[in-house]
Each structure stands twice: as C-alpha cells, then as structure tokens.
Amino acid sequence: NAGVTQTPKFRILKIGQSMTLQCAQDMNHNYMYWYRQDPGMGLKLIYYSVGAGITDKGEVPNGYNVSRSTTEDFPLRLELAAPSQTSVYFCASSYSVGDTQYFGPGTRLTVL
Amino acid sequence: KNQVEQSPQSLIILEGKNCTLQCNYTVSPFSNLRWYKQDTGRGPVSLTIMTFSENTKSNGRYTATLDADTKQSSLHITASQLSDSASYICVVSARSGTYKYIFGTGTRLKVLA
Numbered sequence: 001n002a003g004v005t006q007t008p009k010f011r012i013l014k015i016g017q018s019m020t021l022q023c024a025q026d027m028n029h030n031y032m033y034w035y036r037q038d039p040g041m042g043l044k045l046i047y048y049s050v051g052a053g054i055t056d057k058g059e060v061p062n063g064y065n066v067s068r069s070t071t072e073d074f075p076l077r078l079e080l081a082a083p084s085q086t087s088v089y090f091c092a093s094s095y096s097v098g099d100t101q102y103f104g105p106g107t108r109l110t111v112l
Numbered sequence: 113k114n115q116v117e118q119s120p121q122s123l124i125i126l127e128g129k130n131c132t133l134q135c136n137y138t139v140s141p142f143s144n145l146r147w148y149k150q151d152t153g154r155g156p157v158s159l160t161i162m163t164f165s166e167n168t169k170s171n172g173r174y175t176a177t178l179d180a181d182t183k184q185s186s187l188h189i190t191a192s193q194l195s196d197s198a199s200y201i202c203v204v205s206a207r208s209g210t211y212k213y214i215f216g217t218g219t220r221l222k223v224l225a
Binding site: 004040041042043045048050056058090092097098100101102103104105106 | 143144146153154155156157158161201203205206207210211212213215216217218220
C-alpha cells in the first residue's frame with residue numbers, strides 16, 4: 001500500500017512554461033485535494049474532487065486546472081507558470097468528507 | 113467566518129522538556145478536530161482526532177484536549193525528543209458543505225539537545 005504518491009519531487013520551470021503535477025492514491029478514496037504551502041505559511045486549498053468526474057475550486061484556483069478521470073489519479077496542471085506559483089504542492093486524499101486526510105510527500109516547484 | 117488560530121507561531125524547547133500548543137477555532141457546525149505533525153520536507157501526518165464529545169485523546173507522548181464550549185484545543189508533548197521538531201497543524205472539520213477542512217497555520221517546534 002503506497003498511500004498517496006506524487007511526482008515529480010522537485011521541478012524548476014521558466015516563466016510561461018506549463019507542467020502537470022501527478023498524484024495517485026491506492027486506498028480507494030473518493031475525495032482528493034490539492035494544496036499549496038508557501039514558506040512559513042499554512043496550507044491553501046487549490047482544487048478538490050469528491051469523486052471521478054467531479055472537481056471543484058478551492059481558495060486559490062487561479063492559474064491551475066485539474067481533472068479526475070479515475071478514482072486513483074488527480075493531476076494538477078499549471079498553465080503559463082508564474083513566479084507566484086513557486087511553492088510546495090501537496091496532494092491528499094480521504095475516504096469520505098471530513099475523514100482523516102492522507103498527504104503525499106509533496107512537489108517542490110520553483111518558477112524562475 | 114470559519115477560522116482556526118494557533119499559538120505560539122514558533123517554539124524552542126530543550127530535549128526532555130514538556131510543551132503545550134494551542135488551537136482556537138470558530139468553526140460551525142463543528143464536526144471534529146485533528147492535530148497533524150509535519151516534518152520538514154514531508155506531508156502532514158495525522159496524530160489525533162477528537163469529536164465533540166471527547167475531552168482528551170493520547171497518542172504516545174502526545175495528548176490532545178478539546179473544550180468544545182470555549183472552542184479551544186491543546187496538544188501537549190511530554191518528554192520531548194529531537195524527532196518532535198516539526199510543525200504541528202490544527203485542522204477543524206465542519207459538519208456541512210462538500211469541503212469541510214479549516215487549517216490553522218501551524219506551530220513550528222524546535223527541540224534542542
């Protein structure tokens with residue numbers, strides 16, 4: 001049982017480039033989440049999904065897109081990367097709404 | 113507005129000492145409260161979960177308390193170890209809505225030898 005996995009671990013992007021952060025879970029959880037964490041700050045919700053085919057915006061969705069075609073995968077897409085998107089990105093999942101969230105190890109993204 | 117506030121922002125203690133972290137919330141309707149530990153460079157990991165009717169819950173050297181009347185929780189760490197150095201995040205779940213988690217900004221704990 002790998003839990004929540006994220007790839008890549010680190011990435012450096014140039015301004016204007018695009019990339020997809022991958023997230024997968026093998027716990028058959030319905031709910032999945034994307035957060036960003038800036039240095040010394042709390043976690044901010046970007047997008048979340050309550051099941052395959054259903055996604056919704058969080059607190060800070062601008063500049064990001066998500067899709068949820070399967071229960072296991074929840075990729076986060078950055079279009080036209082900006083320096084303000086330099087952050088650590090965490091994916092999480094939970095079995096049901098309000099349940100304990102299980103977090104991945106994070107992706108550290110730098111936009112130069 | 114649903115909010116979770118944690119104090120102190122950061123804390124330094126000597127190995128072997130005890131410490132207490134605070135969490136105040138204004139989340140309604142309240143469902144449960146969790147404390148997470150986040151090691152540097154890692155994702156948060158759940159330590160304890162408390163529902164409305166629970167006052168105290170322990171996980172090894174970690175003891176969480178909840179006062180639902182005053183909307184306060186604390187996390188007490190006993191006989192601290194170097195491995196306790198981490199950020200501790202209080203997360204309160206609401207009982208309504210499709211997204212229910214309200215995160216505190218965390219307390220950064222440093223344990224010195």
